[in-house]
Amino acid sequence: MIAAIHSPQATITWGDQFSPIVGLEHETLLLDITGLPFNAEQVARMLDARVAVAETVGKAWALAHYDEPLPIESLRLPAETVALLSELGLDRVTDLQALPRDRLAARFPAVVERLDQFMGLLAEPIRTCRQPPEIVVKRDLEYPIERQDMIEFVVAQAIEQVAAELASRQQGAIRLCVALDGVEFMVGLFQPSASSRYLRELAQMQLERVKIAGPVSRVQVSVLLSARLQTHQRELFGDSFDRQRQLALFVDRVSCRALALRAVLVPDAQPEHAFRYEPLTARKRTYRQQLTLRPLLVEPRPVAVEVISTAGRPAMFRLDGQQHRATRVWGPERIQTGWWRYKYIRRDYYRVETTTACYWLFCSQGKWFLHGVF
């Protein structure tokens, strides 16, 4: 007996608890439950999914997706074949079953094959897929070590083993975790890599910055995130892939010492919240935003300034002990927002040109602040 569970939440690991033979086809989990206890109703409630039990894979899959009478789409046929059969007036599986088999086989051999699988005339084994075991390399040392070069050596050995395992799976590490007794640090990569030399170099850069309190008796390197390795034919001249690779090397190297970030615009009227930084390795989210004139350098916290204003517009202001006279003023641009952040913002922004620069000032509750310089 075959059970089919149609749910994006159903994973191979989750299916392991019901059957030793588990496969995945188009977001549908297929389980061989012959002779095994399986309560379809309970599973359906648990996952809020459609669950069907039938004698064949084809029928279980069809019932997990469609109600009876079953349409021809339930035979897992290509869209073009379904369209063609529909044009011929064949909409249901029963319509196909009613046709003479030899004539149908002469014109649509693939349809007959699926139909036979559906009815159990042709065997269709479940293609099992197993999650590969996690890549974790542990070293329990006989004697604790304290010297930095020795620790580096042991970590390098563990990384070499990890890299060899990754290479055998055609995978590259995106995030590695190195644990030394109580100390733990991450090595993040912009692009997957299985090069032991490269991974060692990145780990060593992190090790130089990590403070290890005492002797180390246990070293563990584990791959937290990996992806398929990409291979390209390299070119001697004008190699765009080489540029991408160089950029990835730069980001990886810099990320060991600082934050390499990507800016994403956010539709928010308050200038401080109009963008957000994300790590370069994270998945990008995009928003639409109207672009307005803003300075390229802003103060992380607006700086209070003394302003002499005429008719509410700044005429002179004092900054760092220096007096600045406004030659031209644009504004106000009123920004009222942020009540949902428990901090209501009401600011009147002005672009103030002086003889030295163009400043971005705002007035809030009768007080003036400098927010940036254009």
Place this chain on the structure above:
Amino acid sequence: MLSLAELRQKMQIRPDCGRFSTHSVLDRALTGNSLRRGSLVEVFGNGTRLAAVLAREALREGGAIVVVDPAKRFYPPAAAALGIDLDRLIVIQRGSPSESDWIVTQALGCLAIDAVLCWPHKLDGKMFRRWQLAAERGGSVGLLVRPHTARGSPSWADVQMVVQRSTGCWRVDIQDRSVEFTIEEGRIHDRRDPFSSSHHHLGRSV
């Protein structure tokens, strides 16, 4: 068996260190009417906006702009308004001054980075020279925005620009030539002839 890098070295294939136009009135004041890739440009004064426009012009297909901003003052929406594609902008934050120097060296020496924008406060001769060599190696343009007080100190920059605010516009002095311009909608306009501005299309309305 030679690796690709070794083969390139043997054939003396260097990164593209050609020149690029600023597509603006600035070209008139520059030697060869353009800026050289693989070099440093010092911008004295409030020249961040100008430097950002130059970085945008230096950008090539598949390249990136790096902004080294340990002070966390850089405002990306303004860069987007200038026509810089934020997908190709990398902002580096959180680093000590010595680390920032190292990051700038790494960025300038990277073949995939076309422009590096930074605001060095103190720049000793050795580090300056190191940056210049890194820029030559990587073929990128280093745009160093520095205060007026840094003028006159020894320099390894290819071009020095002094930016000053004049009534309603900016004035930039490059050696003995000076140009007055405005930056509107991400384009550099000649102050005297606003319609003769860059014919460069940003590909988007800002």
